[in-house]
Amino acid sequence: GAVVSQHPSRVICKSGTSVKIECRSLDFQATTMFWYRQFPKQSLMLMATSNEGSKATYEQGVEKDKFLINHASLTLSTLTVTSAHPEDSSFYICSARSHRVGIQGYTFGSGTRLTVV
Amino acid sequence: QQQVKQSPQSLIVQKGGISIINCAYENTAFDYFPWYQQFPGKGPALLIAIRPDVSEKKEGRFTISFNKSAKQFSLHIMDSQPGDSATYFCAATSLKSSGDKLTFGTGTRLAVRP
Numbered sequence: 001g002a003v004v005s006q007h008p009s010r011v012i013c014k015s016g017t018s019v020k021i022e023c024r025s026l027d028f029q030a031t032t033m034f035w036y037r038q039f040p041k042q043s044l045m046l047m048a049t050s051n052e053g054s055k056a057t058y059e060q061g062v063e064k065d066k067f068l069i070n071h072a073s074l075t076l077s078t079l080t081v082t083s084a085h086p087e088d089s090s091f092y093i094c095s096a097r098s099h100r101v102g103i104q105g106y107t108f109g110s111g112t113r114l115t116v117v
Numbered sequence: 118q119q120q121v122k123q124s125p126q127s128l129i130v131q132k133g134g135i136s137i138i139n140c141a142y143e144n145t146a147f148d149y150f151p152w153y154q155q156f157p158g159k160g161p162a163l164l165i166a167i168r169p170d171v172s173e174k175k176e177g178r179f180t181i182s183f184n185k186s187a188k189q190f191s192l193h194i195m196d197s198q199p200g201d202s203a204t205y206f207c208a209a210t211s212l213k214s215s216g217d218k219l220t221f222g223t224g225t226r227l228a229v230r231p
Contacts, residue, residue, distance in 0.1 A: 006160070034218060043206060043221045044161070093160045097217065106151065106219060108160035 006109025023094030029074035030096035038091040084116040123222025136194040140207035147209040
C-alpha cells in the first residue's frame, strides 16, 4: 500500500531557531500534500495544502512566513518552522494524496513531535 | 457547512462488546467518508471508508453505516478488543472539488476494558 515517511519523529529546538520536517511518499507520486497540526487530545487542524511545483495554500490564521512549505517534487514536501517559539510546540502530521492511487489516496505520515525550549 | 460533528467524545467498552461512534455532516457535496484510527504519538491510519452510493460497508470487525438522507454515518466495531483502544476520527471530503481537503470530526477516545 501507499507509504508516507515523515522525519524526524521527535525534535527539540531552542527558541528562535528553525526546524525542518520532511515528508516523503515512498511508493507513489503525491500530487497534493497536506500539513496538519494537532494539540493534545484534539483533532487535526489543517495548516496548508501544497501541490507539486506551486505555492502552498494556507488556511486562515496560519502564518505563511512562519510555516514555510516546499513541495518541489512529487515525492517530497517539507515544512520549516521558522524562528520557533514555545507556542509552536505541537504534533505536526503530513498527508499525501495521489489522484492516481484512487479512493484510498490519503496517506498520513507518522507525525513529528516538536518541542521548543 | 464544512463541519463534521462527532460523538461521543469518549467511550468505554468491555472486551467483546460493540463500540459505536457517530458522525454527522452538513455539506451535501461531501462524497467520501473515511474513518481513521490514531494511537498516541502516531499519525492517523485509514481504517475503512465509504462512498455515498452504498449504505453499509464491512471490513472484518469494522462496519460503516451511512444514511445519506440524514447526513449521518457511523462506525461499529464488533467484538471490541483492548488493542482497539485508540482515538478514532471520522472525516469527509468532496473528491470532485479542487483542493479535496479532509474535514475531520473532533475525535472519540475509545478504551476497551479487558
